[in-house]
Amino acid sequence: MRHSTLGHDRFQNKLELRALRQVTLNVLVVDDEPSILELLQSALPELENCAVSVAASADAALQMIKTAEAPFDCLLLDIQMPGTNGIELLRQLRKTPGNLETPVIMLTAMDDQKHIEEAFLEGAFDYITKPFDFFELRSRMNAAHLLMMERIRAKTSSASIQDLRNELEFNQQFSFEDPLSIEGLERCLRYVEFDHYIDQLSRGRRSDSWVTAVKLQGAEYRFDLIEFGAFRRLISDIAQRIDVISHRTEGVFCYRGSGVFLIVTHGRGLTSQLPTEDILNRDLKQAVSDGCLSAVMSSPVSMRSFSKSGAIAAMNQALEKVNSRESALGKSAAVHTHMKLENTPILEEKSTGRLFDTVLREMYGDTTYLDRK
Known part of the structure; x- marks a missing residue:
């Protein structure tokens, strides 16, 4: 069902992108380097419709954000600034009313995995290193803004009454393959942000990252059997346990749909x-209250690759491993059940024979044809 609408979705995205280009994006750039501010303020409006405001510090940026008539459409934040850095600014931004979903793209000359990971966990949408390509930056800004509008539309369309909206969103229909967003977990990234995180890892040429897959056993059967909200709760229950694991291993994880989570860890020791x-x-x-809930795990797969395609191949290998593990367990359970069924008729036949004998003896006494030689 999802694949049948792929062409329509792409066409719709093109229409939305075209419409977006007719709208002026209100952008705030925060950087302590005056040359960067001047460059972006002059170059971005030349590319497409874009109104650029600038701030030389986190404090100045927060003041502009709080006093703005409407939330900015996109923020470009430098990480390495004196005083309050870009990550702390992002953390404070997410607590500011109206800016929970505002797309934030981190701008920095740094290529450090710790900073990349921290930025994404605090809610960054994307990450681009200096010197950057302006056309690539504008493309990412468009993608960020489109996704923000889609997320806001999804949240506000479920119900018009605030106290009903959360429950309706929790139970709204979705496909088994859909990557559900799981909120409130510190080490969990949403689908798109996770892909951007993996992209940055491959750009950083890390050679000690690992990916492990965890899958709800019998996920598709459960999805068909229970309500949407109940399945979402099962996924949330597993996610909470994986969040604890990710804290312990300093990893990040994402729910990818089809009952599968991917956990990324760094270094053999933590993995x-x-x-x-x-x-x-x-x-x-x-x-978890559901005592029948169980999961299967793959072994860790090395993401030892200097390309995004290699990182994706490692994730696919982890998925294949966890699916094979689930299949092997299913076959083992089927064999065990078949062996039990083979023995069951014999026991039932004996039991039925004894009952028949008892009835005859009660009707005719002990002297029946059963006693004849």
Whole structure:
């Protein structure tokens, strides 16, 4: 069903992008380098409709954000600034009314995995290093703004009454393959942000990152059997346990749809601290009310690649491993069930024979044809 609308979705995205280009984007650039501010303020409006405001510090930016008549459409934040840096500014921005979904693109000359990870976990949409290509930057700004509008539309269209909206959103229909957004977890990234995070890892040429897949066992069967809200709660329950794991291993994770999570860790030492499948399931049984809830895990797959395609290949390999693990467990359970079924008729036949004998003896006494030689 989802693939049948792919062409329509692409066409719709083109229409929305064309419409977006007719609208002036209100952009705030925050950087302590005057040359960068001057460059962006002059170059961005020349590319497309764009009104650029600038701030030389985080404090000045926060004041502009709080006093603005309407939230900015996009923010470009430098990370390495004196005083309050860009990541702390982003953290404060997310607490400012009206800016929970404002797209933020980090601008920096740094290429450090720790800063990349921290920025995404605080709610950055994308990350671009200096010196940057203006056309690429504008393209990412468009993508960020389109996604922000889509997310706002999805949130506001579910209900007109605030106290009903959360429940309706929680139970709204979705496909089994859909990557649900899970809010309120510190180490969990949404689908698009996770892809951008992986992209930055590959650009940074890291060679010690690993990806591990975790899957709700029998996920598709459960999805068909229960209500949308109940399935979403199962996924949320597993996500909460994975968030604890990710804190312990300093990793990040994402729900990718189809009952599957991907966890990215860095270094063999931290990766080795991931729990085994048995320990994960024991923790799930202790923490979740559904005692039948269980998950399968892949072994960690090295993302030792200097390209995005190599990183994607590693993620696909982790998915194949976890699906194979689930399939193997399913076959083992099927064999065990078949062996039990083979023995069951014999026991039932014996039991039925004894009952028949008892009835005859009650009707005719002990002297029946059963006693004849």
